Amino acid sequence: MLLNIIHPYAFKQVNETLMIGPYEPYKERDERVSSFVQNALDSGTKVLVHKYSDGDFISDALRESALLSDPTYKCLYDERNEVITTTSLGVPLPDRKPEEISDEFWRGLREVYTTHSDLAEKVAGHSSVLFIGGILENCLANAADYFGRHFRKDGGEIFYLPELCVSLDEKELAEVKPKLDERDIQPLGYEEALNLISREGRAVVSQSF
Numbered sequence: 257m258l259l260n261i262i263h264p265y266a267f268k269q270v271n272e273t274l275m276i277g278p279y280e281p282y283k284e285r286d287e288r289v290s291s292f293v294q295n296a297l298d299s300g301t302k303v304l305v306h307k308y309s310d311g312d313f314i315s316d317a318l319r320e321s322a323l324l325s326d327p328t329y330k331c332l333y334d335e336r337n338e339v340i341t342t343t344s345l346g347v348p349l350p351d352r353k354p355e356e357i358s359d360e361f362w363r364g365l366r367e368v369y370t371t372h373s374d375l376a377e378k379v380a381g382h383s384s385v386l387f388i389g390g391i392l393e394n395c396l397a398n399a400a401d402y403f404g405r406h407f408r409k410d411g412g413e414i415f416y417l418p419e420l421c422v423s424l425d426e427k428e429l430a431e432v433k434p435k436l437d438e439r440d441i442q443p444l445g446y447e448e449a450l451n452l453i454s455r456e457g458r459a460v461v462s463q464s465f
Contacts, residue, residue, distance in 0.1 A: 257301040257456040258382035261293070262346055262399050263308040264332055265319035266390025266422040274322040286328045288446060289388065289420050293331040296386075299453045304378060305332055306389070306399065307341045309368050338378060340370040346395030347402045348375045376407060383412045384456060386449060390422030393429040400441045415444035415452075 267286060268275050278286070296303055309316050323329045342348055349369045353362040379385075385408075387400045396416065404414055416436070423429050436442075444452070 257296075257299070257453055258379060258385045259293070259296045259301050259303045259453075260385065260387045260389075260399065260403070261303065261305045261332065262387060262389035262396040263306060263342075263391070264329070264389050265308055265323060267329065268319075268322035268326065269390070269422065269424075271424070274318060276322055276325045278326050278328060283328075285419070286326070290328045290331045292388070292417075292420060292446070292450065293334075295450060296453050297331075297334055297336050299456065301453050301456065302382065303334075303337045305337050305339045306346070307339060308344065308395075309341050310344060311364075311368060340375060340378065341368055342375075342395075342399065343369055344395065346397075346399035348372050372406070379403065379407050381409075383409050384452060385412065385414045386444070386452075387414070387416040388420035390424075392416070392418070392421040392423045393425055393432045396421060397432045397436060400436065401439055404439050404441055414441045415449065416441065417446060417449050418443050419446045 265274070267282070267289060268279070270279065270282075293303060308319065323332060340348075349365055349371045351372050353359070357365075385403060387396055387403075389396055400414055400416055408414060433443075
């Protein structure tokens with residue numbers, strides 16, 4: 257079982273504003289995110305945090321500060337998590353340098369972002385894959401689609417949890433959902449997802465004996 261947390265700074269975003277500290281209107285969602293991630297970790301689920309970077313140190317620091325200012329999101333800094341950095345589109349860098357990019361600029365990009373082959377190593381071997389985070393209609397949808405096209409195991413299932421995702425544009429979301437359905441990337445309810453990670457966790461334990 258693999259849980260992907262896409263660009264978690266989105267949990268602290270309200271329209272174009274990053275909220276510092278707990279934000280009461282989203283308290284219930286935030287607590288559910290925290291509880292779900294903790295349950296996933298405790299069940300033995302692999303948790304992969306996809307950090308966002310636009311290459312601007314100050315912007316990156318502000319996004320990180322927003323998460324660190326909210327104790328609810330300390331789950332993102334659990335030592336059992338693995339952390340990568342993906343582009344604003346929610347996908348990794350290609351392994352090969354595009355011709356139009358200079359060698360120097362490419363080296364800079366590789367210092368910041370995870371590459372396709374690096375991501376392939378980290379996500380290998382999981383038949384059930386979950387996505388939470390944001391933005392659902394943009395980078396999260398792209399990340400799930402990318403996973404489906406490149407890394408899905410035969411018979412593997414890919415889910416996203418709308419209750420634990422951030423959406424900023426209802427019209428765009430309505431356009432994206434059918435495309436996810438076409439790619440067999442399905443929505444999953446919170447309780448269903450908890451049951452899934454619990455079952456997967458028990459299966460891993462039983463196989464170890």
